[in-house]
Amino acid sequence: MSQVWRNDDLEGAVIGAICLRGADPEVLDILSRMPASVFSVHQYREIYRGICGQARNGIIDPLLLCETLPALSAVIMSASNIPWAKSALGSYVLILIRNAAIRDAEKAMTEALAAMREATNGAAAVAAMESAKQIMSVIDINGESVNPVHIDELLPEVVSRVEARMQGLEEGRSLLTGIEDLDVKTGGIDITDLVFIAARPSMGKTELALDIIDKVSEQGHGVLFFSMEMANIQIGERMVSAAGGMPVSRLKAVDRFENEDWARLTTGVARLTGRNIWMVDANDLTVEQISRTATRWKMAHPEIALVVVDYLALIKIQSTARYDLAVGDVSKGLKRLAKANKTPVIALSQLSRGVESRPNKRPMNSDLKNSGEIEADADLIMMLYRDEVYNPESPAKGIAEINITKQRNGELGTVYRRFFNGHFLPIDQDEAKARTAPQVRAQARRYSKGSQSTYADF
Template sequence: MSYYSLEAEQAALGSIILQPDLIYESILTAEEFYHGPHQTIFESMEFIREREKKIDLVSLTMSIGEKIQDVGGVDYLSRLSQSVPTVANFLEHEKIIKEKYLLRTGFNSMKAIFNDGADDPNTLAAELMGIAEFIEDHNRGTDYFKHIKDGVMQHFDVINDKKYNGKPNGASTAGKDLDDITGKWKPQTLNIIAARPSVGKTAFLLNNAVRNGKEGLTVAIFSLEMPDLQLYDRMISAECNIDGSRIESGQLRDEEWETYTIGLSELAKLDIYIDDRPGLSIQEIRAAVRKLKKKCPDLIVYIDYLQLIKGGKKFSNRNRNDEVGYISSSLKQMARENDCPVVALAQLSRSVEQRQDKRPMMSDLRESGNIEQDADTITFLYRDDYYNAETEKKNIIEFIVSKNRNGRTGTAEMVNLKNYGKFADYERYQG
């Protein structure tokens, strides 16, 4: 089986020379050509297109410049245009070139995986899933448009479900005021919760996860920092209102045992899945989410935390910011392809400690990469008593929504009942 077609490449390039406007319709990239001279010729065509000039033998020759002999000279360019009797089959030639490119890329990627060796079957499966996703993403058709008639009917179905069937408008957070600002966490969105260590990120995540489970959602938690038993300690403490230290030590009072057993049975009813493998790659997470989505359509995904995710072997010798940027964009793609909210915790850099006002801002996102760009919402947690022992805001956490792609920004306050790892709305707690 051949992994390239020189004939299709020649026909595609010759068609563009014959009918230059085809370059504006082309979905090809230079790297998708197998033949090196053809890559150079197509790059020159793209260069001319970007400058809004007409592609012909003269402009191509000038654009290719000193490399003209490397591509076969002017004679070869002329033969390309003469070898195509009609441009009617241009789309078919493009399709052949793209398919051959995907076959080559898939084959070479799999060869590299097997040459490097995989640590375990799960890693191998995730790497292969990454290849499959790449091929699927690049093997789509060219007709992406949806007619507004189809779109508005889809919109009607969504609104009708919300109004008459009680379908929730997104996944709730642990606080009503925060819901009012964010509009809840919607499907296909990436939501970042960021704070310095020990402010309450994980406790907030678990409060949300339990609430979502009670709403009927399936909850997936990827805990890269903490083993699952510690998460259970925290969830049980918050659910049963039992001091976390007694849960951890097992020294429950006699009167707490009944509350504890009832709380366990209530938590066991929730559709919550926890994956506590450390050092997960983004490919492994995407593979696990895709598998869970197939059997649990109403899904929300939580990740603790973003900077602990690995980008895969291709980032072993590359800049960490690039790797985090790749991970954040992959999380956004994961939210879209699985039609679910993704909520990822993130660490803040120490730069926040160097300012007089310690409230976080966008520039404090550690190894930020593209996080600010990819996220639909970014919420910072701030505890004044973390820095100021004399503050009047004891056990109060500010939730600073600094980015909200589809709504307003603002600050909500919640009470942090630290002994129980529990959050409560400030006004209702005061009342």
């Protein structure tokens, strides 16, 4: 076999560049489509397999890799000392894949030629030729193939993940919202999840998203927020007012500020200063523009752990397909973004007016506009409801319900929050449930006269 299409230095440079760059989006994309077989050097092939195993847990660390592969530690550390390889990784990978394809083609043709020469009749020779054609047709030259993972490679990681959960060390897989009762119900948001917060207008979708952004950034994580409905300054005012514990409307009455107002404003600004929060308030962004921006910013700021989009209907649709299918393309694009960057995406969504036409106005998944596509793509759907919006004298006044109507990896249910001065605050769950229960039962009875209620079991 010819050695022309083998380059040990190139293979070492690829391993080194991956180790130096860590689990950034481009590296993760490369790992998802490049098989270990592209490496002709056995040591590099084994190191690459070890890197892929690490990456499935959200990290790439050469020192930890040395502990896993002690016999190859010298090779790992040597490869990790090639700083000039970082920026050229993509080009090196394409050459590596091309060389591997040429080696595979050379092997296929050599074996086919040998089989044809040894053939005892024409049929056997043709069979050898057809076999070679089939092999050649599936050889990947451009690195566009998907790289399947064997179950044996995943099982040790499943065990490690369970052990991490036992020790409370699973930060790499789940992002806690900081809303304790919600985190208990969901176990946190998985790093590849697409989450929808849905509600009718005035229920507090944006405010809940800002509450989560506040608590996630308070943990030291970064957040990228696409505010397509409100300007950055408006979002900033709402965040400062929430952090200071004052209604946002108070910021519009500065001429009537008292000492307490100034103190709360100062507290809010101080709390948010230095937080890793980035905001984009551009209009008419496509899902591709959102994905490119999020990926670029994630590469520049690896601390970003959450992307929030406000809201789904304002994302520009380029597809000429039927509208519900075009919306599905958008939701699928957001899901791809979450998987590619290993950063969960929260998207806000409006509900159809059909909610208003029935006695029981608590939303359900069928109320999502174009719900078939959105519901299928979502990993978690949270529906907001405040009874006081429809019943001003409701016993549940001041209580917001976060109804979990879909959770791919967990149970459904309701989490309660206090809604005061336009902001979400903690509330005793048993007290809130008791205050909302009579309203649920009453609405369920009224609604059941016309048709069966989704909430009849409440």
